Amino acid sequence: MGEVQEQRNLRVRAETPGVPYFTLSNAPPELRFDAYAESVDPIFDTRCAEVGGDFSVGLDGFNAGPVLIGRSRMWGARFHYDRDIRKVARTGVEAVLVQIVTRGGDVRLHDGEATVTRPGDICIADMTRPFATRTDGCENISMVVHHGALGLDEPRLDGLHGLVLRRETLAAQLLGEHARMLVERLPQAGADDALAVARATGLMMGGLIAPSLQESGPRASVAVAALFRIKRFIRANLAHPELGPDMVARAMGMSRASLYRAFAPLGSIGDFIRRQRLERVLSDLGDAAQRGKSIAEIAYGWGFADWSTFSRAFKAAFGITPSEARAGAGLVLHQSEGGAGDVLLPHWIRTMETLRLPT
Numbered sequence: 001m002g003e004v005q006e007q008r009n010l011r012v013r014a015e016t017p018g019v020p021y022f023t024l025s026n027a028p029p030e031l032r033f034d035a036y037a038e039s040v041d042p043i044f045d046t047r048c049a050e051v052g053g054d055f056s057v058g059l060d061g062f063n064a065g066p067v068l069i070g071r072s073r074m075w076g077a078r079f080h081y082d083r084d085i086r087k088v089a090r091t092g093v094e095a096v097l098v099q100i101v102t103r104g105g106d107v108r109l110h111d112g113e114a115t116v117t118r119p120g121d122i123c124i125a126d127m128t129r130p131f132a133t134r135t136d137g138c139e140n141i142s143m144v145v146h147h148g149a150l151g152l153d154e155p156r157l158d159g160l161h162g163l164v165l166r167r168e169t170l171a172a173q174l175l176g177e178h179a180r181m182l183v184e185r186l187p188q189a190g191a192d193d194a195l196a197v198a199r200a201t202g203l204m205m206g207g208l209i210a211p212s213l214q215e216s217g218p219r220a221s222v223a224v225a226a227l228f229r230i231k232r233f234i235r236a237n238l239a240h241p242e243l244g245p246d247m248v249a250r251a252m253g254m255s256r257a258s259l260y261r262a263f264a265p266l267g268s269i270g271d272f273i274r275r276q277r278l279e280r281v282l283s284d285l286g287d288a289a290q291r292g293k294s295i296a297e298i299a300y301g302w303g304f305a306d307w308s309t310f311s312r313a314f315k316a317a318f319g320i321t322p323s324e325a326r327a328g329a330g331l332v333l334h335q336s337e338g339g340a341g342d343v344l345l346p347h348w349i350r351t352m353e354t355l356r357l358p359t
Helices: 002-015 029-039 085-091 154-158 170-188 191-212 222-236 245-252 256-266 269-285 295-301 307-318 322-329 345-352
Strands: 021-023 045-049 056-063 067-083 095-110 113-116 122-126 131-146
Touching: 029 045, 029 056, 056 170, 067 085, 067 095, 067 170, 067 191, 085 256, 095 170, 122 170, 131 170, 131 191, 170 191, 222 245, 222 256, 222 269, 245 256, 245 269, 256 269, 269 295, 269 307, 269 322, 295 307, 295 322, 307 322
Parallel strands: none
Antiparallel strands: 021 056, 045 067, 056 067, 067 131, 095 113, 095 122, 095 131
16 A cells, blocks of 8 residues: 555656655665665664564655655564664754554653554654654654744643644544645645645644643753754854854853763764755755855855865765756755655755744
């Protein structure tokens, strides 16, 4: 059933290109699990055991900006999905993972609790906090939704983690039907329509979930919370020419040594700043509204004072020159469809970190 739907989506996408799409359905069977595990790596460390003759995995999805949505399936083995503190620190994005179970079921593990799910249940996990899943077979519709798209304040966002909307509730039924409609209709949508629908979806989701929220327990560890605060400051100040460890340390009220310790799970703070700036330049090079600016102006606007240093760093990061990115090669990184086994989801989730949503 899942493979038939993926093939149908491929045919529709070929006829009506629009929303960025990828699928693993055409990957060679012997490589499909590796491609699957690599695709979900920004969310989970994934492994499987007790593999049977009916083993099967599949994943396809669409990128609508503040909402990523797709179908996944996993059968014929015991699957382990783990998102620990290190994974959160390394790949954390300020978003929630919303999964609608459509077949089979799983066990959700969070904050020391285990919750068994059934078809029709909707499970929500905050990607800034650890969680895990175990299943012997399951299919679901998954959405990664940017925090800012939900229209919820911080106390309510805190209460999302581990929430399960049971299939008997009206909220679960409405969200489930909406998600099923999205994966059916997005193949025919244009990019602008998909973005508008994604924003409306986030707000609808926040509104339907809000009444179910209770006072949350403690958030992620102090170390992880500090790391997200540092990352937030860096992203808000990427255009500042003086952005660097000294500026960040002063703003955070830390010594340089404390800053380096807090940032250690992500590696070098200088490398992180450079990568974030390069992502912004890449985004602007593909933006029609930025066509009036030269590449040097765009690079300078994001804090690169030296052209040769910028150009080398850009080529090393993306495998193409800035000029090639402006000419259209950058669409491969931003907007192209995924073919057999292409792994686009990690890039999509990284790009989510740079979203500038309207307030």
